[in-house]
Amino acid sequence: MDIDEFFKRPTPLFILILLIVILIAKLLRLETTDYLITIMFFIGIAMALNIIMGFAGYVSFGHTVFLGISGYVFALLVYYNRDFANLMNMYSGIPIFFIALLAGGVSALVAFLVGIPVLKLKGAFFAIATIGLDFAALYIIKAFIPILNPEFFGAQIILPAYALAYKDNVFVAMYITFALIIIANYLIRRSRFGMGLLAISEDEDAAEALGVPTTKYKLISFALSAFFTGMLGAVFGLNSGGVDENLFNLAHTIDMIVMIVIGGIGTVMGPLVGSIIYFILYDTLLVTYPEFNLVILGFIVAVIVLFAPRGVVGILRGKQFMGKKLRDIIE
Amino acid sequence: MDEKEIIKIHNVTKRFGGLVALDKVTFNIYKGEILGIIGPNGAGKTTLFNCITGVYRPDDGKIFFNGLDITGKPPHRITQLGIVKTHQIVKPFNEFTVLENAMIGALFGRRAGKISKDEAREIALKNLELVGLIEKKDELASGLTLHEKKFLELARALSAEPEVILLDEALAGLNPKEVEESLDIVRMINKELGKTIVMVEHVMHAVMNVANRIVVLHFGKLLAEGSPKEVAEMPEVITAYLGDKDLALKFVKR
Ligand SMILES: Nc1ncnc2c1ncn2[C@@H]1O[C@H](COP(=O)(O)OP(=O)(O)OP(=O)(O)O)[C@@H](O)[C@H]1O
Ligand SMILES: [Mg+2]
Numbered sequence: 001m002d003i004d005e006f007f008k009r010p011t012p013l014f015i016l017i018l019l020i021v022i023l024i025a026k027l028l029r030l031e032t033t034d035y036l037i038t039i040m041f042f043i044g045i046a047m048a049l050n051i052i053m054g055f056a057g058y059v060s061f062g063h064t065v066f067l068g069i070s071g072y073v074f075a076l077l078v079y080y081n082r083d084f085a086n087l088m089n090m091y092s093g094i095p096i097f098f099i100a101l102l103a104g105g106v107s108a109l110v111a112f113l114v115g116i117p118v119l120k121l122k123g124a125f126f127a128i129a130t131i132g133l134d135f136a137a138l139y140i141i142k143a144f145i146p147i148l149n150p151e152f153f154g155a156q157i158i159l160p161a162y163a164l165a166y167k168d169n170v171f172v173a174m175y176i177t178f179a180l181i182i183i184a185n186y187l188i189r190r191s192r193f194g195m196g197l198l199a200i201s202e203d204e205d206a207a208e209a210l211g212v213p214t215t216k217y218k219l220i221s222f223a224l225s226a227f228f229t230g231m232l233g234a235v236f237g238l239n240s241g242g243v244d245e246n247l248f249n250l251a252h253t254i255d256m257i258v259m260i261v262i263g264g265i266g267t268v269m270g271p272l273v274g275s276i277i278y279f280i281l282y283d284t285l286l287v288t289y290p291e292f293n294l295v296i297l298g299f300i301v302a303v304i305v306l307f308a309p310r311g312v313v314g315i316l317r318g319k320q321f322m323g324k325k326l327r328d329i330i331e
Numbered sequence: 332m333d334e335k336e337i338i339k340i341h342n343v344t345k346r347f348g349g350l351v352a353l354d355k356v357t358f359n360i361y362k363g364e365i366l367g368i369i370g371p372n373g374a375g376k377t378t379l380f381n382c383i384t385g386v387y388r389p390d391d392g393k394i395f396f397n398g399l400d401i402t403g404k405p406p407h408r409i410t411q412l413g414i415v416k417t418h419q420i421v422k423p424f425n426e427f428t429v430l431e432n433a434m435i436g437a438l439f440g441r442r443a444g445k446i447s448k449d450e451a452r453e454i455a456l457k458n459l460e461l462v463g464l465i466e467k468k469d470e471l472a473s474g475l476t477l478h479e480k481k482f483l484e485l486a487r488a489l490s491a492e493p494e495v496i497l498l499d500e501a502l503a504g505l506n507p508k509e510v511e512e513s514l515d516i517v518r519m520i521n522k523e524l525g526k527t528i529v530m531v532e533h534v535m536h537a538v539m540n541v542a543n544r545i546v547v548l549h550f551g552k553l554l555a556e557g558s559p560k561e562v563a564e565m566p567e568v569i570t571a572y573l574g575d576k577d578l579a580l581k582f583v584k585r
Contacts, residue, residue: 192438192448199435202424209384209418211410211439211491266426 011189011268015182018272022178026171033167034239039279040178041236045252046259046275047181047268048228053257054265055194056221057201058119061127061253062134063229066107068248069137070230071237072145074103075157078238085163088238093169097176100234107230108223110137115222119215122204131250138248158242170239177235181228185268188224197221198266262304264311273312337362337495337527338383338414343392345378345551352378354551355392360495365521365528367542367559369535371572374548376531377419380497384416385409396495411443413494417484417501419531425473429464430455432472432483433490440491451490458486462516478509482516489520496520498530502537510534514541539563547572 022040025031045067052058077099078084087095118129145155165173188194196217199207208214237243255278263274281300285293308315338360345353352375360366368376381387383394385406393402401409415436424432433455437446446454459465462482467475472483481501488496498517502510514537520526532538538545538559545562547555549571555562562568 195431195435195438198427199424202426203422206418206422206424207435208406209410209416210436210487211407211443212435213407
């Protein structure tokens, strides 16, 4: 793709600008590193879920299970392996990224194996099955983690000081993970694989009848989605200095789903814009109305969904802009 | 039309619980022909298509395509081998444009993985032109009329570049003028593109006119097989389905 073509499409441009803005905010210290890590985590989980929910149309309601699994795998690797722990503060955070890849891989494997039976279910049944997976994994963690080590009281793993990373290193690892996820979203959306996934979300039987290997595609997208979600769980766990059962909390999935829906399902720009709007709303409301921030947030979300079922980006799809259909530009 | 069989259906049985939807059905589909499949509601016509395209696995019997046993293969494999079906109840990808709908056929059809997006677009455009939907290529499929959605099904199927196209009641719900248009397209696809066509149809005069051969299904059994004229004169077909001999022959003559 030549450079002209690149800039004709606003999605890659938007991705590039977002990545540059975060970098500038970091370098000029416009926001705290913690804030930047958190916003990347929020946008990242929406974009990670987008691969299965936005593209293939499968609402994985228990998706936080992958934050949990990989968060725990990462924490255990660093807790028990002195070599890994030592790497936390070397090579400006690149090793953290690689260990997160490993932890994400475990989630991908779980998603793949669980996906074989569970992706045969449709709609609400699939959603409920994934909630079941989340609960099952949580119970296993709660039962076995404390047995592993008496220090893991209440299934909480607090990383020892020597295994903690400088914030800047966590930032770098999160930044690479984040960039990887949104670029992957963009590449998938434009690929034949992405078209196949969208066809599945429109009508799975018709897609299969036209030659789309639906079973394989669903499995790959579920595993990829779990992989990226897992990586975020790993880095975020490190940023929090450890992990606890809260990583499995379904409230995170609700955040992810809401971000995708208010932005616009089936697109890359949608969840990207949706998660930014959501995070900013969430953050400002939390500060200004700490008592009923969730009530207000819920109300705003309900209004958006009511008047724009296909999200903010969805409303723009049908509109014209400088003689071109916005749909062509946005996607 | 040469006498070489392209699909062999051998002793195929399909049950749904106690109901025998297909009962030891055996017949051949020949390369280059237009075969009509007729029979009353519930005779098993759609079920037969679903067995050929892999949506259902027959409980018994085998199906061969170009000599290859395709029984029980998943639908997408059968599509990629070269058999595509249009749906009795249309299934457009509503949020896709008309062009994108047809492109899916090209990208995942017989040349799946060996075709660029640009080539797929060319193929899709060609087939949209052929069915007369080219002007609507950039519209969302959800906005099409039923008649147009049926043509979109056809364009999508053609874009998969199949050898055999199975049309499940492609004419149902169309007005007489649209039926004639569709028949012209069917003949064209058969003659000029050399595709073998199997059509399930209730619009009797249409199928009797366009088909080279007819197969009659009745309660899951193969009741008769022959040229439209032969079939229209068979007493068992008349009692089971056509109702009246004179009427039946009128269908053929029209
Ligand atoms: N998935 C299914 N589960 C149970 N029964 C089915 C299923 N599909 C079809 N049947 C039954 O099998 C029989 C054959 O149905 P089929 O749809 O093949 O008929 P058809 O010849 O296509 O009829 P029509 O002309 O109404 O389309 C019917 O009695 C139908 O109710
Ligand atoms: Mg039928």
